[in-house]
Amino acid sequence: MLDIRLIREQTDFVKNGLNRLGAPTDIIDTILELDRRKRRLLTDVESLKGERNSVSKTIPRITDSAERERKIAEMRQLGERIASLDAEVQSVDATLQKRMLEVPNLPHEGTPLGLNESDNVVVRQIGDPRAFDFAPKPHWELGEKLGILDIARGVKISGSRFYILKGAGAALQRALIAFMLDVHIREHGYTEVYPPFMVREECLYGTGNLPKFGDNLYHDVEDDLWLIPTAEVPVTNLYREEILEADLLPIRHVAYSSCFRRERMSAGRDVRGIKRGHQFDKVEMVKFVEPLQSDAELESLVADAEDICRRLEIPHRVVQMCTADLSFSAAMKYDIEIWASRAGGEEGEWLEVSSCSNFRDFQARRAGIRYRPSKGARPEYVHTLNGSGLALPRTLIAVIENYQNEDGSITVPAALKPYLNGLCKLEGE
RNA sequence: GGAGAGAUGGCUGAGUGGACGAAAGCGGCCGCCUGCUAAGCGGUUGUGGGGGUGUAUAGCCCUCACCCCGGGUUCGAAUCCCGGUCUCUCCGCCA
Known part of the structure; x- marks a missing residue:
């Protein structure tokens, strides 16, 4: 969420930012009008409330009963006017809040301008794709043949986009999880968190998944809980509605979780293999930092993610997203893409294994995550x-x-x- | 799942309709005093919004809202009523 004061006082700056995203700006005019109406109503209703408060305080001391009754009747009438104005304020404010939640974050001044993903910038590439002296196979063929991947049975029990990892396949994934967590905890200074995989609705508003992207989420209607699409959601919301002491910052968490996505928007895409499933596991890093640190923290976040690829000795590259390819909540974003040889008649490809984003105060404002810059100072929003x-x-x-x-x-x-008891090779049974 | 109790400021904890944004204590901050330390004394100490005055998202002034959340009753609600959420105790069940 953007700061309403920023919208009020630097309207052109805000519209400019939205223009760079290629997002519509008329919503800003709507918001300004709602904001004006709300404040006008507020001044009116507040002066009436002030009057009621002061008169009400004198009522118990009025000894003349006729006079007393007269005042009470007066206040009763005033109360009705207040109630109707209050209702109006509430309805205007509800609309205003709704609109505010729909406005995407403004791009960071360092985010390159672009019209589509072809304007993304490859910042660096580490390692070159391996040259095979035989015909390489895609993972679904290798996996099935080795007996470590069973797509057919996954589909049988849960439907398309589900699969089974078996034996060494399951162990390999588990090894990767433990390896990643250990590196981030021991080498990069993150504190591990094991979060709930189901959250309340407000958490999804906090991170920006709602209201716009609800159709990618699984929702249990009976208990009104939502399955997380990423550990970002529960971990970012860990400190929602809190005021943190400055010396706690930066907070760096790493969390393993399963993730659940409906993938409605990508129907028919990436159906082969395990590239895009409804359920997948992920190790996620989340940071809470002071505003001035967030640029540097984004760079180190990218480096921490890259380090996993480097240690696995797999070619990878870092791609900076242009304004057209930023996610809703991000001000700046880098993707890390890992090389997959693929084959089986198809070219290899760069697979997105990580998106590293600086949200600045966008999520913090939505989730109410603040900190106190110094003793006695006014609370400010952190950057996430x-x-x-x-x-x-x-x-x-x-x-x-x-x-x-x-x-x-x-x-x-x-x-x-x-992490695999010294196992050197997966060879199937 | 059944029965009961509860939710107040950073913390402990008063307050059951009227000057309560909230006693008291603790903690924090500022100052004083004491040649160390401890103690003592005085002051101060929540969050958000609106208006005014400022170059100011600095101060200052006025004001509204917030005593878990949402409704209601009332001239007036921390206090009464209804709904929700959460916590605790006992029983049941359970990885």
């Missing part, structure tokens, strides 16, 4: 950031496809050996 470190299925794809051997076996990356 997050990024995957990394998404499991696509990392798994990259490991399987990049580390495949001609006989269909898969070499275990050196970094994962300690």
Whole structure:
């Protein structure tokens, strides 16, 4: 959510930002009008309330009973006017809030201007795709053949976009999870959190998934709980409606969770293999920082995510999103893409395994996450950031496809050996 | 799931319709005093919004709302009524 005062006082600046996103700006005019109406009503109703308060205080001291009754009747009438004005304020304010929640974050001044994803900028690439001296296979073929992946039975029990990891496949994913968590905890200074996978509605408003993207979420109507699409949601909301002491910042959390997405918008896309499922696991990093630190913290967040690719010795690249490709809540965003050899008649591809974003105060304002810059100072909104470190299925794809051997076996990356009891190779039974 | 109790400021905890944004204590901050430490003394100390005055998102002034959340009763609600959420105790069940 943007600051209403910013919208009021620097309207052109705000509209300019929305223009850069390619987002409509007429909503800003709507908001300004609602805001004006609300404040006008507020001044009116508040002066009436002031009158009622002061008169009401004198009533018990009025000894003349006729006079007393007269005042009470007067106040009763005043109360009716207040009630109707209050109702009006409430309805205007509700509309205003609704509109406010629909406005995306403004792009960071460092986010490159662009019209579509072709304007994204490849910032750096580490490592080159492996040159195979045999015909490499896609992960679904390798996985099925090794008996570590069973897509058919996944579909049988839960429907399309579900799969089973079995034996060494399940172990490999578990090893990746433990490896990632350990690196972030021990080497990068994050504190592990194990959050609920179901949250209340307000948490999704906090991160910006609602109101606009509800159709990608699973919602249990009976208990009104929502399955998380990413651990970003529960972890960011950890400190909602709190005022943190400045010396607690920066807070850096890492969380493993399953994630649940309906993928309605990508029907028919990426249906092959395990690239896009309704349920997947992810290790997520979330930061709460002082505003002046957030630019630097985004860079280190990207570096922390990249470090996983580096340690796995898989080629990857960092792509900075242009204004057209920013997510709703992000001011600046980098994607980390890992190389997957793919094949089976298809080219290899860069798979998005992490999105690292600086949301500045956008989520913090929605979720009410503040801190006190110094003793006695007025609370201010923190800046929040997050990024995957990394998404499991696509990392798994990259490991399987990049580390495949001609006989269909898969070499275990050196970094994962300690997590697989020293196992060197997956060879099937 | 059944029965009961409860939710007040950073914390403890008063307050059951009228000057209560809230006693008292603790803690915090500022100052005084004491040649250390401890104690003592005085002051101060929640959040958000609106209006005014300011170059000011600095001060200052006025004002409204907030005693878990949402409704209601009343001239007036922390206090009464209804709904919700959460916590605790006992029983039941359970990984």
